[in-house]
Amino acid sequence: MEKRKLETCFSPALFEPELLHDPIVVIIDILRASSSICTAFANGAARIIPVGTVGEARAHKENGFMVAAERDGYVLDFADFGNSPYNFTKEMVEGRTIVYSTTNGTGIIKLASSASCIVIGSFLNLSSLVKWLTAKDKNVLIFCAGWKNRFNLEDTICAGAIAERLMSTSLYSTICDSTHAAIDLWLLARNDVMGYIEKAAQRSRLREKGLDDCLEFCLSCDFTDVIPVLRNGVLETVDLSDQA
Amino acid sequence: MEKRKLETCFSPALFEPELLHDPIVVIIDILRASSSICTAFANGAARIIPVGTVGEARAHKENGFMVAAERDGYVLDFADFGNSPYNFTKEMVEGRTIVYSTTNGTGIIKLASSASCIVIGSFLNLSSLVKWLTAKDKNVLIFCAGWKNRFNLEDTICAGAIAERLMSTSLYSTICDSTHAAIDLWLLARNDVMGYIEKAAQRSRLREKGLDDCLEFCLSCDFTDVIPVLRNGVLETVDLSDQA
Numbered sequence: 001m002e003k004r005k006l007e008t009c010f011s012p013a014l015f016e017p018e019l020l021h022d023p024i025v026v027i028i029d030i031l032r033a034s035s036s037i038c039t040a041f042a043n044g045a046a047r048i049i050p051v052g053t054v055g056e057a058r059a060h061k062e063n064g065f066m067v068a069a070e071r072d073g074y075v076l077d078f079a080d081f082g083n084s085p086y087n088f089t090k091e092m093v094e095g096r097t098i099v100y101s102t103t104n105g106t107g108i109i110k111l112a113s114s115a116s117c118i119v120i121g122s123f124l125n126l127s128s129l130v131k132w133l134t135a136k137d138k139n140v141l142i143f144c145a146g147w148k149n150r151f152n153l154e155d156t157i158c159a160g161a162i163a164e165r166l167m168s169t170s171l172y173s174t175i176c177d178s179t180h181a182a183i184d185l186w187l188l189a190r191n192d193v194m195g196y197i198e199k200a201a202q203r204s205r206l207r208e209k210g211l212d213d214c215l216e217f218c219l220s221c222d223f224t225d226v227i228p229v230l231r232n233g234v235l236e237t238v239d240l241s242d243q244a
Numbered sequence: 245m246e247k248r249k250l251e252t253c254f255s256p257a258l259f260e261p262e263l264l265h266d267p268i269v270v271i272i273d274i275l276r277a278s279s280s281i282c283t284a285f286a287n288g289a290a291r292i293i294p295v296g297t298v299g300e301a302r303a304h305k306e307n308g309f310m311v312a313a314e315r316d317g318y319v320l321d322f323a324d325f326g327n328s329p330y331n332f333t334k335e336m337v338e339g340r341t342i343v344y345s346t347t348n349g350t351g352i353i354k355l356a357s358s359a360s361c362i363v364i365g366s367f368l369n370l371s372s373l374v375k376w377l378t379a380k381d382k383n384v385l386i387f388c389a390g391w392k393n394r395f396n397l398e399d400t401i402c403a404g405a406i407a408e409r410l411m412s413t414s415l416y417s418t419i420c421d422s423t424h425a426a427i428d429l430w431l432l433a434r435n436d437v438m439g440y441i442e443k444a445a446q447r448s449r450l451r452e453k454g455l456d457d458c459l460e461f462c463l464s465c466d467f468t469d470v471i472p473v474l475r476n477g478v479l480e481t482v483d484l485s486d487q488a
Contacts, residue, residue, distance in 0.1 A: 177445050
């Protein structure tokens with residue numbers, strides 16, 4: 001049986017349309033967008049509409065939507081809240097539709113929009129995501145948001161955690177150097193992820209802005225089993241009971 | 245004393261003009277362009293003219309230059325030879341000017357051309373390069389050629405080897421995640437570089453094309469002390485005796 005292909009893209013700047021040979025695209029932006037999206041669904045959000053621009057986010061706010069929007073960590077003035085996962089509480093999000101725009105995370109969803117399937121990944125839904133991916137007979141592209149087009153360590157080690165588990169199933173093969181590097185860095189980091197991330201630039205940025213209270217949470221595995229999937233431009237979580 | 249900045253760029257696709265805050269740019273394309281350039285100077289080449297396009301290479305050939313040119317590993321039909329370091333023998337290159345165009349290596353020299361200083365790095369000139377860099381009071385950008393804009397393992401570990409030595413001098417600081425990743429991958433690889441590179445895509449490509457005879461040579465440290473520096477579009481090696 002031919003194995004499924006596994007590839008990793010470290011940044012939107014490294015994205016090539018050829019990477020989309022019919023894979024499931026896993027979007028990773030763990031500090032903080034993909035962690036917040038997973039948290040929102042864990043707390044009962046009905047759907048999340050990712051939008052790329054501040055203008056789109058503002059227009060949705062004017063049309064009555066709840067809007068989460070930030071740039072460089074700061075909440076935009078018209079938004080209901082920013083992108084700390086701690087904002088997406090049960091009280092705020094349960095049963096609601098949220099419009100969401102962030103510095104790096106929502107932009108790459110647009111970039112990968114021609115993919116047949118886009119799913120949101122983070123440490124928070126790691127085991128559930130890996131189980132869901134392996135149940136599909138599809139190639140996988142792990143697509144890291146990075147930071148303003150740059151490589152970053154935190155998304156890379158999360159990509160490595162996913163890739164390492166997928167490769168250990170023997171269902172996948174890879175000839176992608178980025179995937180090998182991500183796995184190697186994850187294996188270095190996994191026994192002390194908080195310690196490893198100390199040297200990451202985003203770790204310093206969040207500390208300087210006083211936004212690092214959620215760091216340990218974002219680096220913790222398996223808070224939830226949600227699988228946020230994009231359908232017609234809207235994120236909804238897969239009903240796992242239907243899939244069993 | 246303020247420390248010098250050290251940054252690493254994994255691919256031309258990740259290059260941003262802001263990275264050029266007056267650094268020395270170290271170009272890395274170890275399989276095979278930067279290794280071949282170091283070998284050519286070690287064997288007495290007078291100068292190397294890097295050209296980006298096949299058309300430029302052909303025009304130089306018509307004007308009587310010795311031309312090394314390849315695309316995807318294959319020697320172009322009009323060229324004197326391709327880009328294996330074994331082509332650049334003393335018999336072929338001593339005292340001569342060589343025009344050189346390769347798939348990835350010469351293109352990024354053009355991309356970084358506004359930098360005040362561009363130097364060629366490889367494992368072959370590692371110790372000499374590090375010594376030369378530390379003697380300058382300048383920031384350093386290590387710029388990996390990658391493969392067709394993609395991240396690759398072999399240039400990354402060479403970048404890591406350089407970065408690890410520079411950081412150990414305490415003269416440099418970095419807030420660059422790519423630099424940290426490169427160092428970590430180098431530390432993983434260094435005890436068995438040939439073994440580590442087995443999983444690299446370029447290792448398989450070279451094997452399939454029968455071009456991997458030079459692999460062990462390209463991964464070996466300190467074959468030469470040449471420092472190929474770009475001046476007015478031409479590579480020449482620094483006279484180290486002048487600098488002592």
